[in-house]
Amino acid sequence: MEVRVTTSVAAFHDEAASFVSERVRQSPSAVLALPTGSSPVGMYRELVRRVRDGVLDLSRTVCFNLDEYLGLGPDHPQSYAQYMQHHLFGHVRVGRHHIPDGLAADPDAEARRYEERIVEAGGFDLAILGLGPNGHIGFNEPGSPPDSRTRVVELSPATRRANSRFFGSVELVPRRAITVGIGTILEAREILLLAIGQGKERVLRAALEGPVTAQVPASFLQRHPRVTVLVTPDLARRAGIGQRVSL
Template sequence: MNIRILNSREDLNATAAAVIAGLLLTKPQAMLGLATGSTPIGIYRHLADMYRKGQVSFARAYAVNLDEYVGLSQNHPQSYRNFMNEHLFRHIDIPIPHTHIPDGNANDLEAECAAHEQAILEHGPVDLQLLGIGHNGHIGFNEPGHSLTGYTHVVDLDERTRTANARFFGHIDAVPKQAVTMGVGTILKAKQIILVAFGADKADIIKRALTGPVTTACPASLLQCHPNVLILLDQEAGGWFH
């Protein structure tokens, strides 16, 4: 596990984007595992800027997302399909058929979960998986529990997760109570993982995930079992490491 403490959030974003771009330069057809939420927005901005400057192309790449809310149409302002379109896909040259995000509004969610796994099997394995971390240690929407599901599945969202995401919806009552998420088993099959965190409010959970026991009570702790994980932290999130 390689832990890097960057001087600023901007440095963190630029570093993560450079790793992703470097992969595409050596393997243009790479499959990227992408995340949503506030954490990766700056990374996607850097990637879009690198594309505009002709420094990287996504034309042969594939992208698979971690998760999607249940019950939101793909054009809903807070759907993760809409998020990816707005923050990355429409700013780069990736073919939309090469992008795979679960449809949380599908009539048969079990079949949708299976289709998401199949998309990864057909074009994967995931070469690089980008992750954030929740305040409760979740990765994707894999919430803490006595056990974890390995493959893409429907999950009930923890109230702390819903509260944290309420800022995007205006009120917690508008936040969906379920999501489709890649399982931890699927995440851990990625060849490389980048975990990004910033802010003092993430310091405690990062320390617990990286140095505490490996337990399903903190899903991110299972990253300790992966052979190729890059942890990118700003000074506030990594202050405990000094």
């Protein structure tokens, strides 16, 4: 696991976009797992800029979103389908993109179908992850087993409180979601973890150096042979992480 502490928040977004861009240049038809939330917003902005500047082509990439809220359709302003449209897919052309159906009549069947599509695509070449305040990756909440596959999950109270800022009230945050499982994520050929935001210093240290435990889902990344962790300088300082280390 390589940990890279960037020189600024702007550099964090730029380095994340550079990492993804380089992998796509190496393999234009790469299969990517894409995150949502606050962490990747700057990365998506930089990727859009690079496509518009003609230095990056995403027209052959295959994109799978990591998760979607149950009960929200693709036109709902807080759905992750709408998020991706706003931040990436509405601005650039990608080869194919897949997002779980939040309005599926049978959510468990939808989760199985989504997992099958990932397998049919050959798995992820690169899984890009955000780090949740409670250590979740995707919507794999504390207690998620390391061999889990795409499935329906109950969102923890902590996650619903953290995401209530997007909905205006915790009561409006959906209680369930479909998420790609930890086992599926760990089969990615390479993983990029984005560590940015407030209140994540304890869970970042636990993910990088603590015991591998289901109580900190991100700690399972220690078992993967090719993980790069990007950390903003303020978070690194609070967590006591050096400038550039390998763990």
